[in-house]
Amino acid sequence: MAIEQPATRPANPRFSSGPCAKIPTFTLDKLSDAALGRSHRAAVGKDKLKAAIEGTREILGIPADYKIGIVPASDTGAVEMAMWSLLGERKAEMLAWESFGSGWVTDVVKQLKLDAEVKTAEYGEIVDLASVDCNNDVVFTWNGTTSGVRVPNGDWIADDREGLTICDATSAAFAMDLPWDKLDVTTFSWQKVLGGEAAHGMLILSPRAVERLESYTPAWPMPKIFRLTKGGKLIEGIFRGETINTPSMLAVEDYLVALDWARSVGGLQGLIGRANANTKAIADFVELHDWIDFLAHDPATVSNTSVCLKFTDERIKDGAAFAKSVAKRMEAEGAALDIGAYRDAPAGLRIWCGGTVETSDIEAMLPWLEWAFQAEIEAQA
Numbered sequence: 348m349a350i351e352q353p354a355t356r357p358a359n360p361r362f363s364s365g366p367c368a369k370i371p372t373f374t375l376d377k378l379s380d381a382a383l384g385r386s387h388r389a390a391v392g393k394d395k396l397k398a399a400i401e402g403t404r405e406i407l408g409i410p411a412d413y414k415i416g417i418v419p420a421s422d423t424g425a426v427e428m429a430m431w432s433l434l435g436e437r438k439a440e441m442l443a444w445e446s447f448g449s450g451w452v453t454d455v456v457k458q459l460k461l462d463a464e465v466k467t468a469e470y471g472e473i474v475d476l477a478s479v480d481c482n483n484d485v486v487f488t489w490n491g492t493t494s495g496v497r498v499p500n501g502d503w504i505a506d507d508r509e510g511l512t513i514c515d516a517t518s519a520a521f522a523m524d525l526p527w528d529k530l531d532v533t534t535f536s537w538q539k540v541l542g543g544e545a546a547h548g549m550l551i552l553s554p555r556a557v558e559r560l561e562s563y564t565p566a567w568p569m570p571k572i573f574r575l576t577k578g579g580k581l582i583e584g585i586f587r588g589e590t591i592n593t594p595s596m597l598a599v600e601d602y603l604v605a606l607d608w609a610r611s612v613g614g615l616q617g618l619i620g621r622a623n624a625n626t627k628a629i630a631d632f633v634e635l636h637d638w639i640d641f642l643a644h645d646p647a648t649v650s651n652t653s654v655c656l657k658f659t660d661e662r663i664k665d666g667a668a669f670a671k672s673v674a675k676r677m678e679a680e681g682a683a684l685d686i687g688a689y690r691d692a693p694a695g696l697r698i699w700c701g702g703t704v705e706t707s708d709i710e711a712m713l714p715w716l717e718w719a720f721q722a723e724i725e726a727q728a
C-alpha cells in the first residue's frame with residue numbers, strides 16, 4: 348500500500364540549482380527603482396553598478412586591493428574571460444570532478460590547446476588535492492554543482508605559489524567561506540546563491556592576477572568582450588562598473604535588492620547558516636532512511652548548496668527511470684520543482700539548499716520525497 352500524501356506542501360517548492368529560488372521577500376515591485384530606459388553610463392546607472400560591486404565586496408569580505416568586475420555572459424563568461432586572458436604563461440593544471448569543471452578542461456585542452464595536466468575524478472569523488480602543484484596555474488570549481496562535491500577548504504593552495512588559482516565559485520559564493528588570499532581569480536553569477544538573474548558574471552582578481560594581466564599577453568586574438576587590458580594596462584573602468592558592453596539594469600537592481608536581503612539575514616555568516624540548516628535537514632532525512640544517500644562519498648566534501656542524492660534501494664530496477672519518476676511525481680504535486688539530477692550526472696536528485704531557500708520548505712518537501720519514493724517502488728512492482 349502506498350503511503351498517504353503529506354498534509355502540507357512547501358510554501359515555495361523551487362529547489363532548482365540555477366536559476367535558484369529568489370529571495371523569500373521578492374516581489375516585482377522591489378525592482379521599481381531600477382535605472383531603466385537610459386544609459387548605464389548615466390550617473391544613476393554608474394552608481395548602481397558601483398553599488399553592486401562594493402556590496403559584493405562588503406558581504407563576501409573581499410580585500411580592498413582585489414578588483415571586482417561585472418562582465419558579460421554569466422559565470423561562463425567570467426571563467427572563460429579569465430582563462431583566455433591569463434593562461435598560457437605557464438603550465439595549467441586542470442581539476443574536474445563533474446560537468447562544469449570538465450567543460451573548463453575542454454576549453455583549455457581542445458580550444459586553447461595548452462600544455463595542461465588534467466586531474467579528474469568520478470562523480471561523488473574529488474581529485475587528490477594534496478597532489479596539486481600550485482606553481483602551475485590551477486583551474487578548479489569550488490563547488491561542483493552537478494555532483495554536490497565541494498573542496499573542503501583552501502589549505503591545499505600554497506601561500507607562496509608561483510601560479511595563479513582560477514576558481515569557479517558560482518555555486519559557492521554567498522554560501523561558503525572563500526579564502527581570498529588563496530584565490531587569484533574567482534567567478535560567480537547572480538543567478539545562483541542570491542537567486543538573482545542570469546546574464547552577468549562577476550570576476551574577482553587578486554593583485555597577482557592583475558600583475559599577470561599587465562605583464563603577459565596571450566598568443567591568441569582576444570575579442571572585445573574578453574579584453575581586460577589596453578596597452579598592457581588593466582582597464583580600471585571595468586572594475587568601477589564601466590562594463591564592457593551594456594548590462595541589464597533590471598538585473599542589476601535585482602542583485603542590489605538581493606544584497607540588501609543578504610545584509611538583513613546577517614550577511615555572509617547568516618547566508619552560510621541558512622544553507623547549512625537546509626543541508627542538515629536533508630542530512631537528518633538521509634540518516635533516517637536507508638534507501639537514499641549523498642552522491643558525495645566523503646562527508647567533508649558534501650555541498651551545502653547543490654545537494655546531490657542517490658537512491659540505494661536494491662529493489663530499484665532502472666535507476667535513471669526511477670529517479671526521474673520520483674522527481675516527476677514531486678513536481679506534479681507541487682512539492683518540488685526541478686530536483687532531477689543534472690543531465691550528465693548519475694541518476695538521482697539534486698536539491699538546492701542555498702540561503703534563499705527556507706528550511707521550513709525543505710522540511711515540508713522531505714515527507715513528499717518519502718511519499719514519492721514509496722509510490723514509485725509500488726508502481727515499479
Ligand SMILES: Cc1ncc(COP(=O)(O)O)c(C=O)c1O
Pocket residue numbers: 364365420421422423424447448488490491492493515517518536538545546
Ligand atoms: C559550477 C558551475 N560553473 C558554471 C556554470 C554556468 O553558469 P552560467 O550559466 O551562469 O554561465 C554553472 C551553472 O550551473 C555551474 O554550476
